[in-house]
């Protein structure tokens with residue numbers, strides 16, 4: 156699969172959640188399935204919170220990077236452009252809201268499904284749900300904002 160994150164340039168591929176160049180990170184991969192964006196991730200035993208269940212910070216970071224990638228893909232799709240075309244859309248997290256609905260089992264593949272709720276100016280709002288087998292264990296809303304030229308200054 157050629158994922159949204161595979162279009163990120165190497166110098167922006169060090170993110171803990173989604174950077175392909177970060178050996179300690181989650182290295183998530185996200186793609187379209189129809190009008191939804193989908194990420195699949197299998198937790199490791201070291202992602203434990205209560206034994207048998209996944210740590211909430213892991214869930215939050217999966218929603219976070221799933222959503223920023225989805226925001227970029229949505230912006231390109233709206234313009235009918237490939238994710239390799241210029242100008243590039245790079246998104247960071249403005250806000251991240253997560254509701255933990257049920258304990259998330261550590262021994263299941265997690266499927267994060269996202270929907271584009273709003274595209275306005277430099278901002279994209281993504282809603283996501285985390286599924287473990289047939290149970291929705293968490294849901295989140297991310298306001299993703301295009302990374303300013305002077306990010307960090």
Ligand SMILES: CCCCCCCCCC(=O)SCCNC(=O)CCNC(=O)[C@H](O)C(C)(C)COP(=O)(O)OP(=O)(O)OC[C@H]1O[C@@H](n2cnc3c(N)ncnc32)[C@H](O)[C@@H]1OP(=O)(O)O
Pocket residue numbers: 163164167168170172173219220223245246247248249250275276277278298300301302303306307
């Ligand atoms: C290759 C791509 C990059 C790879 C890395 C992936 C990143 C993975 C996810 C992350 O972890 S990113 C790291 C955590 N996030 C940050 O460090 C961001 C720090 N904050 C900032 O840099 C700025 O505050 C931010 C870029 C988010 C917004 O500043 P701006 O000056 O660009 O926003 P502006 O005031 O122009 O607002 C633009 C729109 O965004 C909205 N907005 C801005 N900040 C918001 C916020 N915090 N909450 C909700 N909405 C927000 C704002 O209301 C407005 O919406 P409207 O057009 O509807 O009015």
